[in-house]
Amino acid sequence: MSKKNKTSKQLSMTQSKRLGTILRWLLAVVLVVFSVFPVLWIVSASLDPVNNLATQKLIPTNAGFENFRELVNNPIFPFFTWLWNSIKVSTITTLLTLSLTTMAAYAFSRFRFKGRQGLLKTILLVQSFPNLLAIVALFSISKQIGDVFEALGLNTHAGLILVYLGGAMGMNIWLMKGYMDTIPRDIDESAHVDGASDWQVFSRLILPLLRPILTVIGILSFIGTYGEFIIARTLLTKRELQTVMVGLQIYTSGQYTQNWGVFAAGALIAALPIMIIYLLLQDLIVGGLTQGAVKG
Amino acid sequence: MNKQVNSLETIAKKSVLSVSSIITYLIIILVDGLLGYVTIRLASMGYIPLTIVFSIIIILITISFLIPKLHHLRWMAVGLSAWLLFSIFPILFTIYNAFTNYGDGHLITKDQAVEQITRQTFLPETGKAYEWIAYKSSENDYLLWVKDSDGKTFIARPIDSTADEKIFDVVTGENGIGEIDENGAPISIEGYTLLNKILAATDQNLTNIKFGDPENTIQVRSPSEAAELVPKYDYNPDDGVFTDLETGKQYFDIEGTWTARDGTELIPGYNTVIGFDNFVEFATSPGLRGPLVTIVTWNFIFATMSLFLTFALGLLIAVIYGDPNFKGKKILRSLLIIPYTIPSLITILIWRGMLNPDLGVVNRVIESIFGISPDWFNVASLARIAILIVNTWLGYPYWMLVTSGALQSIPSDIYEAAEVDGATGLQRFWRITLPLLLVSVGPLMIASFIFNFNNFNLIYAFINGGPPIPTATTTAGYTDIIISYVYNLAFASGRGVQYGYASAISVVLFILIAVMSLIQFRFTNMWEEVGENV
Numbered sequence: 001m002s003k004k005n006k007t008s009k010q011l012s013m014t015q016s017k018r019l020g021t022i023l024r025w026l027l028a029v030v031l032v033v034f035s036v037f038p039v040l041w042i043v044s045a046s047l048d049p050v051n052n053l054a055t056q057k058l059i060p061t062n063a064g065f066e067n068f069r070e071l072v073n074n075p076i077f078p079f080f081t082w083l084w085n086s087i088k089v090s091t092i093t094t095l096l097t098l099s100l101t102t103m104a105a106y107a108f109s110r111f112r113f114k115g116r117q118g119l120l121k122t123i124l125l126v127q128s129f130p131n132l133l134a135i136v137a138l139f140s141i142s143k144q145i146g147d148v149f150e151a152l153g154l155n156t157h158a159g160l161i162l163v164y165l166g167g168a169m170g171m172n173i174w175l176m177k178g179y180m181d182t183i184p185r186d187i188d189e190s191a192h193v194d195g196a197s198d199w200q201v202f203s204r205l206i207l208p209l210l211r212p213i214l215t216v217i218g219i220l221s222f223i224g225t226y227g228e229f230i231i232a233r234t235l236l237t238k239r240e241l242q243t244v245m246v247g248l249q250i251y252t253s254g255q256y257t258q259n260w261g262v263f264a265a266g267a268l269i270a271a272l273p274i275m276i277i278y279l280l281l282q283d284l285i286v287g288g289l290t291q292g293a294v295k296g
Numbered sequence: 297m298n299k300q301v302n303s304l305e306t307i308a309k310k311s312v313l314s315v316s317s318i319i320t321y322l323i324i325i326l327v328d329g330l331l332g333y334v335t336i337r338l339a340s341m342g343y344i345p346l347t348i349v350f351s352i353i354i355i356l357i358t359i360s361f362l363i364p365k366l367h368h369l370r371w372m373a374v375g376l377s378a379w380l381l382f383s384i385f386p387i388l389f390t391i392y393n394a395f396t397n398y399g400d401g402h403l404i405t406k407d408q409a410v411e412q413i414t415r416q417t418f419l420p421e422t423g424k425a426y427e428w429i430a431y432k433s434s435e436n437d438y439l440l441w442v443k444d445s446d447g448k449t450f451i452a453r454p455i456d457s458t459a460d461e462k463i464f465d466v467v468t469g470e471n472g473i474g475e476i477d478e479n480g481a482p483i484s485i486e487g488y489t490l491l492n493k494i495l496a497a498t499d500q501n502l503t504n505i506k507f508g509d510p511e512n513t514i515q516v517r518s519p520s521e522a523a524e525l526v527p528k529y530d531y532n533p534d535d536g537v538f539t540d541l542e543t544g545k546q547y548f549d550i551e552g553t554w555t556a557r558d559g560t561e562l563i564p565g566y567n568t569v570i571g572f573d574n575f576v577e578f579a580t581s582p583g584l585r586g587p588l589v590t591i592v593t594w595n596f597i598f599a600t601m602s603l604f605l606t607f608a609l610g611l612l613i614a615v616i617y618g619d620p621n622f623k624g625k626k627i628l629r630s631l632l633i634i635p636y637t638i639p640s641l642i643t644i645l646i647w648r649g650m651l652n653p654d655l656g657v658v659n660r661v662i663e664s665i666f667g668i669s670p671d672w673f674n675v676a677s678l679a680r681i682a683i684l685i686v687n688t689w690l691g692y693p694y695w696m697l698v699t700s701g702a703l704q705s706i707p708s709d710i711y712e713a714a715e716v717d718g719a720t721g722l723q724r725f726w727r728i729t730l731p732l733l734l735v736s737v738g739p740l741m742i743a744s745f746i747f748n749f750n751n752f753n754l755i756y757a758f759i760n761g762g763p764p765i766p767t768a769t770t771t772a773g774y775t776d777i778i779i780s781y782v783y784n785l786a787f788a789s790g791r792g793v794q795y796g797y798a799s800a801i802s803v804v805l806f807i808l809i810a811v812m813s814l815i816q817f818r819f820t821n822m823w824e825e826v827g828e829n830v
Contacts, residue, residue, distance in 0.1 A: 024616055028624075031613065032631050034689065038646050039634055041657060053655040100375035107371035116368075121817075126383050128813040130750045130779060133802040134386030136393070136786050136795050141385065144346050148337040166382020169375050198367075227639040230752065230783075245641050249757060252645045260649060267646060271638045278637035279630065282697075 045264035053260035067265040079266050081240055082247040085157065086270075089232075089243060090225040093161050097168040097221045098214060104169060105176035106202050110188065120173070127170030131163075135234055138163055142235055160235050164225055172217050179213040180206065216284055223274055244270045324361050328354055349385050353377045387806070393799035395569050397552050400793050402565045406552075409566035410531055413554070417506075417525035418542050419515050426514060428522040429481050430496050431488035439488055440507040441466065441481050442514060442522055449480040452507035452514055462509040493519065529562070538562060574800035587765045587772035587781070588801075594680070595777040598687075599749040603741060605688040610695025611733070615725070618700050629696075636693035644757045647686045674763045676774035683775055687754055694744070702736045703729070742816040746809060755780040770794070778805050 046067050048060035071079045146153010153159050188201040229245035236242050335350040360369030426442035443449045453462045472486030497519045507514045513525040529538045536549040547554035553565035578584045650656045653671045663669045672682040714724050761773035761780050771784040785798035
């Protein structure tokens with residue numbers, strides 16, 4: 001191999017490297033356009049006073065907040081009531097899910113009892129049954145409970161939360177138990193020796209150590225509940241009780257092409273809290289996802 | 297309750313009762329009392345299955361607190377109760393329904409069905425006839441004056457009228473009745489106008505209205521005659537056969553539907569167990585099997601393609617931009633993760649607007665460049681492609697995140713060794729990166745496959761399973777997957793809801809999902825970890 005040959009090879013390598021970088025950037029631009037365009041499009045639609053799908057342009061003329069104003073004032077589309085309903089139901093469901101699963105996971109992690117494995121496996125397997133398939137049953141259970149105890153029946157947020165809690169046990173328990181298993185049992189054993197009860201060990205020692213996994217499960221549970229619409233739609237039939245996802249879905253099944261801008265404004269506001277949570281807590285959520293949690 | 301008090305006493309005798317345990321027992325008594333009340337109410341309303349579930353929940357809560365050996369159950373009593381009520385019970389209910397004919401026309405019990413059918417009446421061609429005159433109010437309320445052959449007269453309101461008195465005598469001054477003519481008919485009734493022969497004969501509603509009460513129902517038969525309606529069916533409780541009194545046809549009780557020899561059926565039927573009929577039906581009925589084959593095939597293609605496309609794109613990005621020397625990595629990742637941060641329903645609805653064949657921005661751009669306008673909503677293959685595009689958009693960030701994490705965990709000395717051996721970049725990727733990656737993310741791929749296999753939100757919210765399959769006897773579309781098809785069977789209006797049949801498919805689907813999940817758990821070593829003595 002002559003010296004000259006070697007330098008030309010080096011040269012071509014830097015050249016191809018440069019070419020590679022350019023190609024990479026080109027591809028990156030294409031990908032970014034693909035991923036960001038729908039979002040830009042919806043932002044533009046929400047600011048476009050024309051409010052029509054057919055005539056919308058990427059950069060709207062006379063951009064303004066008319067669609068948002070319309071969202072506030074429309075009586076048959078009580079958007080902010082729906083948004084509040086969603087936030088309320090999701091928050092309560094999340095808090096209850098966290099307390100139920102943390103306590104159950106503690107039992108699975110720390111106690112040895114007959115049927116422990118069987119129960120855990122059953123819980124995992126049962127969760128793979130989509131509760132959508134049992135929606136007729138969920139509806140009639142809710143109705144029958146409501147006949148006896150109105151506050152937990154159809155057309156109540158408490159009833160909806162109760163149904164959501166039925167699905168709380170599952171992957172969450174698995175994630176939580178897995179995390180608890182990594183906390184050495186010596187900690188609680190020495191506390192037990194000092195005379196602490198199970199409850200004291202759980203609440204004073206274990207619980208504070210669970211903050212990361214509580215955050216992950218909490219966020220995923222919140223996002224999942226927030227995005228759910230089919231059970232909410234089945235159990236809540238009164239307009240003012242509906243959640244924001246049900247509202248948006250119903251909105252688009254009507255003459256939405258004429259009211260595209262208002263829909264866009266609503267979609268944007270509804271998506272914003274979740275987007276912020278995601279972008280701020282990316283790493284934490286990714287950690288949870290790679291352990292098997294599924295986004296709702 | 298007595299039992300609890302007893303055990304409370306024994307506990308009190310045995311040990312010093314601490315304040316906290318008193319509170320605990322008070323709470324149990326309170327909770328049990330409350331649940332007990334609900335259970336009794338449920339039982340009194342005849343909701344037997346739910347009564348059983350609630351009884352189990354009461355027992356579960358009580359024993360977990362009273363039997364020290366079961367103390368671990370205390371930690372999950374509430375969670376397990378919700379789980380029993382809203383996860384286990386619905387599944388059992390669905391399995392039970394799969395073996396019944398529950399659905400439109402079969403929603404009620406046998407007694408209710410018999411009662412409804414015996415209430416049906418018909419207008420006999422002969423029989424007791426009346427002379428009649430009709431009166432009509434400005435709100436389209438009718439009154440019917442009738443006179444039988446014996447000269448007895450009375451006035452009847454429509455059978456569905458809200459007034460208490462459906463039939464009343466013709467007395468001047470009562471019920472707004474004015475003067476009475478020589479035939480015995482009121483000349484005027486307050487609030488009503490008399491319909492003369494021509495008006496009455498041309499009134500479209502009149503012949504459809506049933507007047508009087510259930511025991512004595514009268515309907516207008518011809519301009520000169522009204523007649524009393526008689527029961528149409530006679531029920532024989534011994535052999536369960538209905539006989540049509542008008543035609544003499546007999547209807548036999550076949551699996552909850554009264555069916556005549558010529559195949560005609562009475563409506564309604566009743567809800568009953570019909571064995572494996574629902575399962576047999578989709579194997580044999582062409583109208584049902586046809587769409588089901590299309591749907592199941594598409595379901596597998598959809599899940600496979602979704603997984604493949606999202607994984608491939610995600611991995612591509614992870615490989616190209618995983619290079620630590622690449623500048624702008626962080627901002628690129630934040631931009632590319634955006635699709636994943638929006639609740640999926642919202643993005644699906646946005647795409648639905650953008651892909652609108654007539655008005656959407658995608659078609660406006662395509663049309664201006666290529667001069668064509670693909671109909672994403674009405675052409676089966678295009679609709680499927682559109683769904684895959686949308687799902688790729690929704691799903692690739694997940695795989696980008698997962699694979700970039702997994703790539704970093706592949707030890708770099710393997711690559712160095714390969715480079716020494718003279719492997720090219722592509723060779724390294726196919727021989728080292730991909731196999732190692734597949735091992736580590738394999739279980740997540742199965743999970744993702746299962747997720748997409750049941751990705752109801754996308755299919756339903758995008759174009760509701762459309763475009764419709766023309767040969768199907770049920771609501772079915774070319775982009776429907778099993779779960780959305782089941783949902784339509786159970787809820788779609790128009791062609792009737794069929795819970796029984798929908799439940800049967802649900803059961804089959806559940807078995808499919810369970811098998812896939814078990815494979816996933818095997819891969820993840822979940823089962824083993826569950827058993828691990830950590």
